[in-house]
Amino acid sequence: MITLSHVKKIFQSKSGPLTAVNDVNLSIPEGEIFGVIGYSGAGKSTLIRMLNGLEVPSDGTVDVNGQIVSKIKGKQLRQARQDISMIFQHFNLLWSRTVRDNIAFPLEIAGVEKEERYKRVNELIKLVGLEGREEAYPSQLSGGQKQRVGIARALANQPKVLLCDEATSALDPETTDSILDLLVDINKKFGLTIVLITHEMHVIKKICHRVAVMESGQVVELGEVLDVFRNPKEPITKRFVQQLTEGEETEASIHQVLESYPNGTILRVSFLEDATEQPYISRFIRKFEIDVNILQGNITHTQKGAIGTLLIHIEGSEEETTKSIAYLQEQSLGVEVIQHD
Structure with missing residues (x-):
C-alpha cells in the first residue's frame, strides 16, 4: 500500500x-x-x-x-x-x-x-x-x-x-x-x-x-x-x-526507587497477556535463595494485546542473583536490569 x-x-x-x-x-x-x-x-x-x-x-x-x-x-x-x-x-x-x-x-x-x-x-x-x-x-x-x-x-x-x-x-x-x-x-x-x-x-x-x-x-x-x-x-x-498515563512508571518514580533501594538488584520484568496465567514470580521466589520485593506493577493495553510490567528488587548472593535473572530470561519474559550493585 x-x-x-x-x-x-x-x-x-x-x-x-x-x-x-x-x-x-x-x-x-x-x-x-x-x-x-x-x-x-x-x-x-x-x-x-x-x-x-x-x-x-x-x-x-x-x-x-x-x-x-x-x-x-x-x-x-x-x-x-x-x-x-x-x-x-x-x-x-x-x-x-x-x-x-x-x-x-x-x-x-x-x-x-x-x-x-x-x-x-x-x-x-x-x-x-x-x-x-x-x-x-x-x-x-x-x-x-x-x-x-x-x-x-x-x-x-x-x-x-x-x-x-x-x-x-x-x-x-x-x-x-x-x-x-x-x-x-x-x-x-x-x-x-x-x-x-x-x-x-x-x-x-x-x-x-x-x-x-x-x-x-x-x-x-x-x-x-x-x-x-x-x-x-x-x-x-x-x-x-x-511517558505514559498516570499510574505507570516515570523517570521520577524510578529515581525514587533507586534512592530507596541503593543495594541489591532492581529488575523491570515484562510479560505478555498469556503469561499472566503462569505463576512465574512465585516460582522465582521459591526456586532461589533471594529476598524479593515487588515495587511497582502496571498493565499497558495495545491493539494486539496487553503487556504487564513489574519492577522488583532482589537481594542475595552474586551467584543466586545471576541464576535467578537467567531463570526469568529462560521463561521468555522481558528482563531489564535497572540497577545491580
Missing part, C-alpha cells in the same frame, strides 16, 4: 542545508494503523507530508497505492490525492460553512451531484456522531466535534489512506480517547490504512499496530507496538515508553 525507499528531504536555509528526513525506508500494508513518533524537529511532519505530495523528497521514492507520489505533478497528483486524505491538529475547517457544508466541500469540488452529496454527508454525520449538529458553525463546536467534522470531511471521497498530523494534540485526554476510538472503528469498518504522527506514546499504544520512532530525521526503531513496549531498544524509545 505505502512504500518509502531511501527517502531524503533536504531544506535550504540561511545557515546551509538542513536534512529533515534522512534515508528512510518503510513499508505499510493495506489496512494497518501505522504510527510515527518523535519529538519536535525529528522529521515526522515532513515525512507524512511527502505521502500526499505536499513535500517532494530530495531523493528516494514514495509509492502510495501504486502511484509514485514523489514523481507525479498537476492533474495526476490531484487525482492521486483523491485516495489520500488528511486531518490536522488545528482542524482547518471553513469557518463560514456549517458542519454539513464543511463535510460536503470536497464532494462539491469532485463534482458530485447534489442528491448524492446530501446522502453521503448524512452517512458521514452519523458515522462520526454529529447528529443534531448539522447546521452548527465551527465556532459553536467543541474541539472534539471540530475534529469529527475534519474526519468526516476527510472520508467524503472514500479515500484508501488517511493521514493524521498530530490530530489529537490540541484535545484533552478524554476527547483524545474518543477520537482515537473513532479512528479504530473507521479502520475496522472500511479497512482504511491510517498513518499518524504524534509525540504522545499514549496515542501509539492505544490504536497503532506498528510504530516507527524518529530522531534527527532517521527511523531509529521500528516494530510491532507490543514488541516496542515490551523491549524498547533505543534511549529515545525508552523515554517515550516511560
Whole structure:
C-alpha cells in the first residue's frame, strides 16, 4: 500500500542545508494503523507530508497505492490525492460553512451531484456522531466535534489512506480517547490504512499496530507496538515508553526507587497477556535463595494485546542473583536490569 525507499528531504536555509528526513525506508500494508513518533524537529511532519505530495523528497521514492507520489505533478497528483486524505491538529475547517457544508466541500469540488452529496454527508454525520449538529458553525463546536467534522470531511471521497498530523494534540485526554476510538472503528469498518504522527506514546499504544520512532530525521526503531513496549531498544524509545498515563512508571518514580533501594538488584520484568496465567514470580521466589520485593506493577493495553510490567528488587548472593535473572530470561519474559550493585 505505502512504500518509502531511501527517502531524503533536504531544506535550504540561511545557515546551509538542513536534512529533515534522512534515508528512510518503510513499508505499510493495506489496512494497518501505522504510527510515527518523535519529538519536535525529528522529521515526522515532513515525512507524512511527502505521502500526499505536499513535500517532494530530495531523493528516494514514495509509492502510495501504486502511484509514485514523489514523481507525479498537476492533474495526476490531484487525482492521486483523491485516495489520500488528511486531518490536522488545528482542524482547518471553513469557518463560514456549517458542519454539513464543511463535510460536503470536497464532494462539491469532485463534482458530485447534489442528491448524492446530501446522502453521503448524512452517512458521514452519523458515522462520526454529529447528529443534531448539522447546521452548527465551527465556532459553536467543541474541539472534539471540530475534529469529527475534519474526519468526516476527510472520508467524503472514500479515500484508501488517511493521514493524521498530530490530530489529537490540541484535545484533552478524554476527547483524545474518543477520537482515537473513532479512528479504530473507521479502520475496522472500511479497512482504511491510517498513518499518524504524534509525540504522545499514549496515542501509539492505544490504536497503532506498528510504530516507527524518529530522531534527527532517521527511523531509529521500528516494530510491532507490543514488541516496542515490551523491549524498547533505543534511549529515545525508552523515554517515550516511560511517558505514559498516570499510574505507570516515570523517570521520577524510578529515581525514587533507586534512592530507596541503593543495594541489591532492581529488575523491570515484562510479560505478555498469556503469561499472566503462569505463576512465574512465585516460582522465582521459591526456586532461589533471594529476598524479593515487588515495587511497582502496571498493565499497558495495545491493539494486539496487553503487556504487564513489574519492577522488583532482589537481594542475595552474586551467584543466586545471576541464576535467578537467567531463570526469568529462560521463561521468555522481558528482563531489564535497572540497577545491580
